[in-house]
Structures are given as structure tokens and as C-alpha cells.
Amino acid sequence: MTLIDKTFVEVFGQTPSVIAAAPGRVNLIGEHIDYSDGFVLPFAISDRTYAAIRIRDDRKIRIASVQRRHKIVEVNLDSVTPNYIGEWERYPLSVVWALEIAQGLDIMIDGNVPLGAGLSSSAALECSVATALNHLFSLGHSLEDLARLTQKGENDFVGVPCGIMDQSVSLMAHVGSALLLDCRDLTTKNVDFDVASHGLELLIIDTQAHHSLTDGGYAERRASCESTTRKIGISTLRDLTLNQLHASRDLLTETEFIRVRHAVTEMSRVLQAVEALENKDFHLLGQLLNQSHASLRDDYTVSCPELNVAVEAALSAGALGARMVGGGFGGSAIALIEARNTADTISSIETAFVNSNFKAPRFFTSLPSQGAEIIMRA
Numbered sequence: 001m002t003l004i005d006k007t008f009v010e011v012f013g014q015t016p017s018v019i020a021a022a023p024g025r026v027n028l029i030g031e032h033i034d035y036s037d038g039f040v041l042p043f044a045i046s047d048r049t050y051a052a053i054r055i056r057d058d059r060k061i062r063i064a065s066v067q068r069r070h071k072i073v074e075v076n077l078d079s080v081t082p083n084y085i086g087e088w089e090r091y092p093l094s095v096v097w098a099l100e101i102a103q104g105l106d107i108m109i110d111g112n113v114p115l116g117a118g119l120s121s122s123a124a125l126e127c128s129v130a131t132a133l134n135h136l137f138s139l140g141h142s143l144e145d146l147a148r149l150t151q152k153g154e155n156d157f158v159g160v161p162c163g164i165m166d167q168s169v170s171l172m173a174h175v176g177s178a179l180l181l182d183c184r185d186l187t188t189k190n191v192d193f194d195v196a197s198h199g200l201e202l203l204i205i206d207t208q209a210h211h212s213l214t215d216g217g218y219a220e221r222r223a224s225c226e227s228t229t230r231k232i233g234i235s236t237l238r239d240l241t242l243n244q245l246h247a248s249r250d251l252l253t254e255t256e257f258i259r260v261r262h263a264v265t266e267m268s269r270v271l272q273a274v275e276a277l278e279n280k281d282f283h284l285l286g287q288l289l290n291q292s293h294a295s296l297r298d299d300y301t302v303s304c305p306e307l308n309v310a311v312e313a314a315l316s317a318g319a320l321g322a323r324m325v326g327g328g329f330g331g332s333a334i335a336l337i338e339a340r341n342t343a344d345t346i347s348s349i350e351t352a353f354v355n356s357n358f359k360a361p362r363f364f365t366s367l368p369s370q371g372a373e374i375i376m377r378a
């Protein structure tokens with residue numbers, strides 16, 4: 001439960017007009033292909049971020065959070081431009097900017113999506129604010145519009161070159177299902193993801209290793225994909241087969257070749273994973289997770305020692321499959337395990353981290369949860 005409405009009154013002296021919630025995500029499979037128009041298969045986790053908002057009758061935006069209740073950030077709407085320099089409030093402000101809101105607001109945020117764990121706490125924050133504003137101003141944006149607008153805010157206002165996956169799943173996910181998202185046109189299909197009734201569990205391992213998409217590694221990967229499409233003369237990697245990639249090898253640098261090999265093979269793994277889930281073939285799903293990890297580690301080179309140790313330790317403890325998730329360079333891994341092995345798997349990973357002198361990891365599990373929703377309207 002959130003205390004957001006009480007804190008809103010304490011801090012802003014009035015009640016909020018709307019409260020919206022939006023979840024973080026894990027990505028089952030389909031990594032680093034959202035910006036190449038690929039298919040991805042994420043699901044929303046139960047942890048969510050809440051945004052409570054009230055319209056003001058001036059041009060002030062005041063933002064606070066339950067976690068930092070005494071620190072109100074106050075900004076005039078005229079300063080809400082991509083030149084804005086600030087801290088975490090850049091994320092809610094990016095949404096105010098992208099949705100072209102022209103009135104002052106009081107905004108209170110509360111959230112329990114783990115920060116910096118690669119579970120898309122930023123998308124959860126953006127989508128909670130976007131959902132609340134869409135309702136409050138009767139903007140009538142579809143979920144697809146909101147995904148594109150929040151992505152635009154993150155790209156152009158915050159300056160993070162993310163793709164469309166995280167915002168889409170935070171907005172569009174359904175309880176009990178992974179979301180097959182076609183990043184070309186944002187069409188979706190819900191794919192039943194009920195591992196529990198098969199005695200399985202999806203363990204989320206937060207390696208606590210730092211990751212930042214602004215460090216340049218993410219942009220560099222995107223650039224390799226884009227230069228390849230230019231050299232081969234296609235508009236997107238979605239249109240490329242593995243055979244065509246091999247046939248074009250001489251046009252490409254070795255780095256471009258292996259990056260794009262990841263993208264092309266990962267796109268086909270996503271569709272195979274959907275089939276595996278539809279057939280309840282969790283062993284095949286596990287193998288696809290392993291292949292995805294190897295490809296991200298060796299071809300896309302976005303893994304890191306902590307993620308590799310987490311994956312290897314989970315597999316040694318009997319996991320059906322495991323892989324890094326999200327942008328990489330730290331953050332979280334997932335492991336598909338027998339539910340009865342959860343404690344043993346956790347302890348094997350903990351031991352492996354101690355032996356490698358890594359910071360202690362954190363563990364979560366989550367069933368696929370609902371996407372963004374309005375939870376209170378005045």
C-alpha cells in the first residue's frame with residue numbers, strides 16, 4: 001500500500017486529483033533489439049511507482065516524493081526544456097514536457113521498484129506520471145502514444161537513448177502474461193506465463209553492479225546496428241536474415257558483424273520462446289535464455305563479470321536457463337528454476353559472489369503483473 005495521498009496532503013496542503021501506478025519490468029527474452037524494430041517478450045513486475053497529481057492555477061511545477069518528503073523541487077514551466085539540469089525530477093519533468101502540459105502541477109511520487117537494478121524504475125516513474133496526466137487533462141492518448149511520448153521524453157529531455165520496450169510494457173502489460181511486443185508498430189500479444197503451476201519460479205538476481213545507459217556503451221551498440229543497416233541498404237535489422245548477414249559480411253567491420261549477429265539471432269529466439277511457452281516447453285525456454293545470454297556476452301558484449309557469475313552459479317545449481325536482462329553492464333539477471341530449489345540457488349549465487357569478492361546480490365521473484373492504471377480519481 002502506498003501512503004502517497006497522505007503525504008501529498010502533508011506536503012502540498014491539498015488532496016491529489018488523481019493517482020496512477022505503473023510497474024517496473026523484467027524482460028524474459030528479446031534484449032537490445034527494441035531499437036532495431038524487433039520482437040521482445042517482457043513482463044511487468046509487481047513493484048510499481050505511484051504518481052499523485054493536482055493541477056495548480058499558476059505555472060509552478062512542484063515535485064516531491066514519499067521517500068524524500070521534505071525536499072520539494074520547484075520549477076517554473078518555462079524552465080521545463082531539454083536544457084533543464086537537475087536530479088531525479090528530470091524524469092517526471094520529461095513527461096510534462098513530452099505531453100506539452102501548459103499548467104502548473106503538484107506531483108508526489110512514491111515507488112518500490114528497486115533503483116539501479118535494471119528493472120526499469122525510470123520507465124515506471126515516467127509511465128505513472130504520463131498515465132495520471134493523460135487522465136487529468138483528458139488528453140485521450142492511446143497506450144502506444146504514451147509509450148512513444150515517454151520514450152521521447154527520456155531520449156530528448158533526460159538524454160538517455162533508450163528504446164521503446166520498457167515504457168511499452170509498463171503501460172500495456174497484463175497480469176499473468178508476458179507481453180509479446182512488436183517494436184515496429186507496438187502491436188502486442190499476451191503470452192501466458194504461468195511458471196508457478198509447473199513448479200517453476202523466475203528468480204530475479206540484482207547483481208548490485210552499477211549500470212548506466214548514459215555511459216556510452218548503449219549508444220555505441222545502437223550505432224553499430226544503425227551503421228550496418230546503412231551499409232547493407234535496409235531500413236531496419238528486422239528485415240535482415242542470418243544468411244543475408246553472412247552474405248554481407250565483407251561490407252561490415254567485425255564489430256558490426258557480431259553486434260548484428262546478436263540482433264538477428266535474438267529476434268528469432270523471441271519467437272521460438274513464444275512457441276516454447278505456448279507448448280509449455282520450459283526446457284526449451286531455458287535453452288533459449290542461455291543462448292540469449294551467450295549472445296549478449298560474446299557478440300553484443302554488454303554483460304559484465306557479476307552478471308556472468310550470477311548466470312553460471314544459477315546454472316550450476318540446476319537452473320533450466322539464465323541470462324542477463326535489460327541494458328546490461330550490471331543490473332539484474334534472471335534464472336528459470338525449480339521452485340523447490342529456490343533457497344539452494346540463492347545460496348549458490350551468494351557463495352559465488354563472496355568467492356569473487358563482489359557486493360552481495362539481492363533476490364526478487366515476481367509474477368507477471370498489470371500495467372499502468374489509475375488507482376484513484378477525485
Ligand code: GLA
Nearest residue numbers: 031032162163164165326327
Ligand atoms: C534498456 C532500454 C530498453 C532496451 C533494453 C535492452 O532497458 O531502456 O529500451 O533497449 O535496455 O533490451
